Amino acid sequence: MKIFGSTQRLLLKNVLESCRFNLISRRTVVKLQCTTDIRPLDKLITNKYLSLPQPSDKLLATYIWIDGTGEQLRAKTQTISEEPRKIEDLSWWTFDGSSTEQAKGANSDIYLKPVAIFKDPFMLGAENKLVLCETYDSDKKPTKTNLRAECEKSMKSAADQKPAFGFEQEYTLLDRDGWPFGWPKNAFPAAQGPYYCGVGACQSYGRDLVEAHYRACLYAGLDIFGSNAEVMPSQWEYQIGPTRGVAASDQLWISRFILHRIAEEYGIQISFDPKPIETGDWNGAGCHANFSTEAMGKPGGLELIKEAVEKLSHRHEVHMKHYDPCGGSDNKRRLTGKHETASYEEFSSDIASRAVSVRIPRQVAEKQYGYLEDRRPSANCDPYAVSNILVKTICLNETTEEHSN
Template structure:
């Protein structure tokens, strides 16, 4: 029996405001060495809100390749862009059209809830758990439930094996809430890593009968929502910086507040209330080590009055499209001259 390699082609569908991940397996007789070795493939777009039934063919164009050790050492995940039959990007293909710059570095902090039977993992069937306080970076069954840590540890190992540059993981402020951080150079690289990490987590959770909840505010009241804080730095910010440039950059972010909120994920008005470590959705502020600011400035950035390094936009939410989030940040940065 000849050796077969399993290639899981994954893509984003046409659902709004948040696309779903789709995937199907292709078998190959040779091990792919790079994304260039992979052929284009197709799917029925009428089943994913990406085509009409009378002309349903859509094209999958491979753009990134990841080892898939959740299956075996002969398996790969193939991240794809969706194309029209004429070779142009599908209207739902944001990756093909976003602003990208390899010298701009991004770190995205993906928060999420694990859900079991319609409730966050570890919550009682009726009512609520103990108030927030002990859960953040918590230890013990009473704080992280029975399988929460097992899932996030397995997910971390799968992502590392896939070559996704994870920077860390932790339990978050609300019970059943977790976070992982991905760092990469360039919008596409970082966003690719987040989408593939989301895919791996959802597929892993199938084995446990658990759902990954990405909504930014699944429970109203005195409970934290979920963000996807966007840490970013350009080569100029890292190597030159300066207070004058920084203040002009903050002016540009304030001027574009509506554009940023539109790109930062749905239902953010439920999360950005001015409570639970957020700034109100209709306001813009920055502050040193201020978790309630729109943009948090690390102490290291202002040390020695250099205003040099990276910044953290705390407004993007957990269900946002990382392609659009990173691209919007780049567009605002591009408005501010460096000379």
């Protein structure tokens, strides 16, 4: 950590206060700030009650959905009488949409339609479930932020090609005051360099939370592939997939929910802001999308991958509107052509380069089959929007400039 004189400290403080105001005031809803610290509850007391036997005929189902921001998750729990073996065993439910930016108070009930079931890693001791849901309005039409419904239609249309996705989810750990976890207050840590895949007390910030999340995802039944520390200190990444169809996006959303819940217990915020720190030489956060079809994954598939890249090159502007929840404006802060990114304005591709829009990994070029990596999606993207437009462009040969999301 650098030591500054009094004048430099004052100037730095002013810069940081401006930076912090910008951090908190942006649209990205996970940028919340607590004006006072929240006293942690005593886990010993909590565990005394959570260790009570749960009746065999009463299970907990936590219904989870995306709210009106398109970024934030909400959840509530109900008691059910028996373990659901398939999604049809779970009933639709409702919630107050006027409190989630999804309805007006005069007609506030929004429907929750269960679409995927996972084991609950929080309420242990019984077969409790996490239930991912779509949201529907009073006419039972998908709400504005229910992008899953259309995504599922596209996946069914391209089912014969067996599209598969892997998501590389980057995120940043924040204290409750909105400043990165582990960073000195009113100052910056040492420059980027030692943190990527780093090991050590001064290189790794928050590993306990990361490893807890990894194990919880495995328990829930997710296809979590790996995890690593990222280039910016207090920034991490994990990978979901490869998983076919809409299930890949389902799993990414549930993994985000699990991450938020575990961070909550540590008193840490999770930020998916694509550029959490703009002052200084710091990397942003993306959610790179790895894409393949069954044919791309077989010998000779490289030619199909190159054809897919060519299709993507003609719809760059359309894709950028789908790759963050603000229609592209969030990603403009991240895709500057620096910090391992390509320019927001132009499409580019290459083998093994991390400064392009779409990368063909070196091992794919050597084997002549595999997958492509679209590096453009932001960390706060909706994976349903990302996977939907990828399938429309590559598998369904859509070429129009219009987009329906």
